Amino acid sequence: MRVLVTGAAGFVGRALIPVLARSGHSVLATDQTCAGLREAGAEQVFEGDIADAGLRSAATARAEAIIHLATVPGGAAEIDPVLARRINVETSMALSEEFAASRSAGRFVFASSIAVLGDPLPTPVDDHTPLRPRMLYGAHKAMIETWLATLARRGQLAAVSVRLPGIVARPMTPAGMKSAYSSDLFHAIAAGRPIELPVSPGATMWLMSVSQVAQCFARAVEVDPASLPPSCAVTLPAQRVSMTELVGEICEQCNASPSLASYAPDPTLEAGFGRQPPLVAAEAERLGFAHDGTLASLVRSALQTLTPEHR
Amino acid sequence: MRVLVTGAAGFVGRALIPVLARSGHSVLATDQTCAGLREAGAEQVFEGDIADAGLRSAATARAEAIIHLATVPGGAAEIDPVLARRINVETSMALSEEFAASRSAGRFVFASSIAVLGDPLPTPVDDHTPLRPRMLYGAHKAMIETWLATLARRGQLAAVSVRLPGIVARPMTPAGMKSAYSSDLFHAIAAGRPIELPVSPGATMWLMSVSQVAQCFARAVEVDPASLPPSCAVTLPAQRVSMTELVGEICEQCNASPSLASYAPDPTLEAGFGRQPPLVAAEAERLGFAHDGTLASLVRSALQTLTPEHR
Numbered sequence: 001m002r003v004l005v006t007g008a009a010g011f012v013g014r015a016l017i018p019v020l021a022r023s024g025h026s027v028l029a030t031d032q033t034c035a036g037l038r039e040a041g042a043e044q045v046f047e048g049d050i051a052d053a054g055l056r057s058a059a060t061a062r063a064e065a066i067i068h069l070a071t072v073p074g075g076a077a078e079i080d081p082v083l084a085r086r087i088n089v090e091t092s093m094a095l096s097e098e099f100a101a102s103r104s105a106g107r108f109v110f111a112s113s114i115a116v117l118g119d120p121l122p123t124p125v126d127d128h129t130p131l132r133p134r135m136l137y138g139a140h141k142a143m144i145e146t147w148l149a150t151l152a153r154r155g156q157l158a159a160v161s162v163r164l165p166g167i168v169a170r171p172m173t174p175a176g177m178k179s180a181y182s183s184d185l186f187h188a189i190a191a192g193r194p195i196e197l198p199v200s201p202g203a204t205m206w207l208m209s210v211s212q213v214a215q216c217f218a219r220a221v222e223v224d225p226a227s228l229p230p231s232c233a234v235t236l237p238a239q240r241v242s243m244t245e246l247v248g249e250i251c252e253q254c255n256a257s258p259s260l261a262s263y264a265p266d267p268t269l270e271a272g273f274g275r276q277p278p279l280v281a282a283e284a285e286r287l288g289f290a291h292d293g294t295l296a297s298l299v300r301s302a303l304q305t306l307t308p309e310h311r
Numbered sequence: 312m313r314v315l316v317t318g319a320a321g322f323v324g325r326a327l328i329p330v331l332a333r334s335g336h337s338v339l340a341t342d343q344t345c346a347g348l349r350e351a352g353a354e355q356v357f358e359g360d361i362a363d364a365g366l367r368s369a370a371t372a373r374a375e376a377i378i379h380l381a382t383v384p385g386g387a388a389e390i391d392p393v394l395a396r397r398i399n400v401e402t403s404m405a406l407s408e409e410f411a412a413s414r415s416a417g418r419f420v421f422a423s424s425i426a427v428l429g430d431p432l433p434t435p436v437d438d439h440t441p442l443r444p445r446m447l448y449g450a451h452k453a454m455i456e457t458w459l460a461t462l463a464r465r466g467q468l469a470a471v472s473v474r475l476p477g478i479v480a481r482p483m484t485p486a487g488m489k490s491a492y493s494s495d496l497f498h499a500i501a502a503g504r505p506i507e508l509p510v511s512p513g514a515t516m517w518l519m520s521v522s523q524v525a526q527c528f529a530r531a532v533e534v535d536p537a538s539l540p541p542s543c544a545v546t547l548p549a550q551r552v553s554m555t556e557l558v559g560e561i562c563e564q565c566n567a568s569p570s571l572a573s574y575a576p577d578p579t580l581e582a583g584f585g586r587q588p589p590l591v592a593a594e595a596e597r598l599g600f601a602h603d604g605t606l607a608s609l610v611r612s613a614l615q616t617l618t619p620e621h622r
Binding site for chain 1: 392393396400401404405408429441442443444445447449450453454457458460461464465541
């Protein structure tokens with residue numbers, strides 16, 4: 001199948017392209033800069049701004065499915081709400097409308113987020129937990145879930161919204177975004193550097209390695225639309241790990257001392273990212289989505305994605 | 312309080328302005344054409360396109376509360392989805408964001424719709440019925456409900472989304488929009504004209520007179536934000552009436568023969584508008600929203616809104 005990946009040059013996109021190519025798909029890729037995407041396995045690249053109708057028209061013309069990753073993420077959306085609205089809401093609606101008009105019931109996989117759930121969260125979170133986003137980003141994702149489910153109900157798209165958990169290990173960000181601490185932790189310990197974490201040792205997070213996330217997107221392209229819940233949305237079955245467990249396992253695999261990690265909890269970050277309760281992702285599991293398996297395999301997979309330049 | 316009404320020249324807006332003015336509010340009004348709005352009680356009018364940032368800025372500058380009625384309604388949204396997205400989603404988001412930035416936790420009342428519920432509906436519909444819109448219009452309204460509830464959760468707005476039922480008696484539409492049959496019925500019988508209805512005699516609809524809708528909006532401006540459900544949305548407690556009952560009561564009050572009405576059911580219209588189950592609007596009732604009381608008072612109120620030119 002010819003699958004268009006938007007935001008293809010991002011962390012998830014770069015991991016996803018080779019997975020799709022190995023599964024026999026022809027990958028079309030679009031992003032603002034597309035350096036290295038052909039080498040990653042993309043058959044054709046469309047360099048430009050996804051908010052531009054001309055770029056969208058060119059990129060979607062031959063696509064039989066779309067995996068829509070392009071987004072203005074959480075922290076950036078809070079800084080520039082108008083840009084975030086344009087990309088996360090207006091452009092997502094335009095892209096899905098145009099794709100629905102161009103072919104009958106085409107597959108549209110949307111990268112949603114656990115940010116749609118908001119905080120504080122009930123215990124456990126399951127497929128019936130109401131969506132009460134607190135971040136603008138989470139509201140935008142919830143709105144597009146509603147939009148895509150409507151187009152699916154009308155028979156115009158085969159929509160699947162996939163709610164992503166925390167993904168490790170993202171590249172180090174120069175600005176050191178605080179919410180990136182769970183990824184920064186991998187970089188620090190692998191390099192033998194101390195790190196101060198903005199959450200408590202008992203903080204709990206839902207995590208998945210980027211290679212496992214890529215597997216989930218590949219699965220989303222194949223899943224039977226008739227088997228989806230009415231929301232057309234699934235929360236991926238992430239592993240719930242505590243910061244202490246995570247630090248311990250990374251240190252074990254890196255032969256490092258857990259004393260590299262120290263803790264200076266920030267109440268807001270702890271509330272927003274470090275209080276994730278048990279997660280029952282029954283719908284996703286029924287549909288064939290899976291997490292990394294064990295904490296050891298999650299950490300191993302995340303460590304493999306650290307490139308030397310990022311350590 | 313200085314209350315800005317958008318879409319103020321529409322059917323609901325024109326009924327709402329005098330109600331607000333009589334309640335002691337200063338009414339600011341905006342619409343594409345504002346003829347007659349000062350006479351209706353508006354202190355100041357802002358004529359222009361709500362999609363224009365300059366118009367929004369001028370209209371909201373002095374507003375202490377906003378009642379946002381401006382919309383591209385159901386049938387029109389299906390005909391021009393891009394315009395509908397621009398007005399119903401993008402402009403609603405921009406207006407609420409801008410208002411939230413201009414003052415702390417200002418009151419923002421949003422005209423939502425029972426179209427957020429979709430069809431087929433469960434029996435009964437209550438405050439826990441999931442939103443599964445089928446019309447683009449309904450999806451747009453559900454998306455903005457999510458958006459406003461997020462801004463409310465963040466303390467940026469005091470948002471109230473009010474889901475409107477069928478409103479009678481709207482002016483006759485020149486094109487005779489099929490879904491307007493429940494309003495057209497009033498005009499026809501009051502004028503002694505026969506009318507063919509596109510639903511069955513047993514079709515059931517949720518209805519409210521426009522003056523009662525105006526009362527509900529006036530109530531929405533006053534309601535304690537802390538008493539709202541997490542969705543910040545309420546389905547108004549409309550009366551559920553069958554077409555036979557409605558025809559009978561209108562004919563009684565107009566001294567006309569029920570044989571003026573004939574029936575030629577259209578399955579799509581019947582499914583979308585004529586199968587409304589019992590409605591339990593507990594949240595709205597708890598918050599002081601009410602329907603017209605009796606079928607006789609609903610019909611009497613609707614007949615009073617028929618102006619001679621519309622009969």
